[in-house]
Amino acid sequence: MTEYIKKHYRLILMSVFAALVCFGYQAFNSNIRIDTEELINHPGSTLGWLTIGRFGLVLLKRMLGLGVHRTIKSGILMLLFFILGGNVLTYGCYYFSGKKDGKPYWIFTLLYMTSNIWSFQFYFSLQQAEVAFAMLLMAVTGFFMCDLCFCEKYKENRSGKDLCKLFLSTVFIVLALGTYQALAVYYIAVCVMFFLLFFWQVNGKREKCGIRIIFLVAHFGISYLIYRGIAGTWFMAAGDYMEGQSNWGSEPAAECVKNVLRVVKNQLLTVGPRNFSFYVIGVLLAFYVIWIAWTRRTESGRAGFWIFAAGMIFMLITPFLMTIYAGAMLVTRTQFALPVVAAFLAMFGVMILKEQQISDVRPEKQERDRKMCRWLQVMGNVVILLVIAVTGGQVCYNIRMHSADQVRYEQDALLADQITDALKREIPGVDAEGEPVDKKVVFIGYRQPQLNSWNRHTEMYGWSFFEWDYTREHPAGATHRIAGFLEAHNGVHLDDGYSEEMEYKAAALSEDMTVFPAEGSIVEEKDLVVVKLSEITERPAVDWW
DSSP: OHHHHHHSHHHHHHHHHHHHHHHHHHHHOOOOOTTHHHHHHSTTOOTTOGGGTOHHHHHHHHHTTOSSOOHHHHHHHHHHHHHHHHHHHHHHHHHHTTSOTTSOHHHHHHHHHTOTHHHHHHTOTTTHHHHHHHHHHHHHHHHHHHHHHHSSOGGGGGSHHHHHHHHHHHHHHHHHHTTOTTHHHHHHHHHHHHHHHHHHHTTTOOTTHHHHHHHHHHHHHHHHHHHHHHHHHHHSOSSHHHHHTOOBTTBOHHHHHHHHHHHHHHHHTTOSTTTOSSHHHHHHHHHHHHHHHHHTHHHHOHHHHHHHHHHHHHHHHGGGHHHHHHTSOOOGGGOOHHHHHHHHHHHHHHHHHHHHHHHTOOGGGHHHHHHHHHHHHHHHHHHHHHHHHHHHHHHHHHHHHHHHHHHHHHHHHHHHHHHHHHHHHHSTTTTOSSSOOSSEEEEESOOOOOOOTTSOOBTTBTOOTTTTTOOSSSTTTTHHHHHHHHHHHHOOOOBOOOOHHHHHHHHHHHTTSOOTTSTTSEEEOSSEEEEEOSOSOOOOOOOOO
16 A cells, blocks of 8 residues: 555545545535534434434444534545545555556546535535445445455455454445445445456456355345344334335336336436436447457456456446336435446546557557557547546536535525514514424425526525425425524524414415515414415426436
8 A cells, every 4th residue: 555655646636636626615615405404403313314224324423523513524524534435446446457557547536536426425414424434434345355355365365364354344334334325336336346457457367256256245245134134123224214215016117117217318318417427438438348358258268258248247237226226216316336337437448448559569460550559549548538528527517516506505594584584573582592483484485596507406406495395285395494494594493393284274375475575475373474485386397307
């Protein structure tokens, strides 16, 4: 590791710079985002995480001293763990490539560290440090297990050092899955990446490769069962949350298949920032690499070729494993495998192109080989230019999404201040500390932020607290989020526990009310306060996916 740091310190500096540019805003910004208000209003609360099998998240939050929301501390730890995890992966690429210098490891670092997927995940500042730490644990575990399985003789794996690695790997996987279950696909992608790099550099010549792969898979399976056992025995959450995410069995099989195909289509067409990556170009490079492996099958053997080809195909599938498991179009923040796969395919593709430039020069066919080398050199340069272009696109998307969040927050804060002042004028006791006002408060309608063309409104970004969960059929749907934001931002305690009957009553009252902030937009009844934010209409369609 010391030798690697001395030789490739520029990669570490690059990862730090990329992380600060892309996610420094999220690390050091105190904007209140969705779900974060719950931790601010209920410090020390587990927020129901234990009941959905996330005991690791609760444990890490206490270990890191983040039971109370601390913006700067959480942000600094998130950046630290994220940068460390990214560098563990880059070092793994170097290690499993035979510790060879001159390889395009920078491509992996650049594409991985700037991926838009991390913006969607780190949006949730109440858990960003914990998830980043769990990612680091999975990266380290992938390194340990692949080193144990493939880089030493099988009988030597029973040494004390390797048993220690095996034990720590099991603990790390259980803790990481207990932090965020979707990290399973992240671990799978990391292991497949390290295996492919190793298998290529030994030219497919490895004894008992099948047994080693089975051992790696079995270890993960056992670790997952331990996680399920802990979640079910102590927290009564034996996979119910994950099983509840699956549409298989509850929806027609044809609909589930359509959902999977939609996700594949969106990914291949790079629809929006959630799908913008190097993956599409990487698919083409993957098939080129498989073809090169086919031409070298006499050296590696047919069995070696088919193992490698199967590994490459499986690598292409890993970004869709969660979707296949659920049969549904899952939220983007679960797409942990995509940044690893896209970055690996780009790095590996350029690596093979450069290797072919060298290996294709043979004295007996100089003219033909020179032409081939020129073609390979051009292709390699084109791929590098595409890597730079995609990286620029990812950085741009990250900044645009963060810009949307800043604009959203400023407008939410201004509206919250206006509503708080109006409620204090209209309702006695609103500005009192402690217990909430002795009336149910219902917000009818919604209010969307006014975003500009630079702001990117997608999934979590650009959505106001004052529109969250609103529908025409449920016109008071945004009330809980609004009340939570007012409490977190203004310190105002409102009772938002209205009944269905109260919602109907509030909707009826709002028909003769004006829209806030006009006079008459707040009406007080016996046990009810109604605030009208808009008419009850269909909310304009927004590209969530």
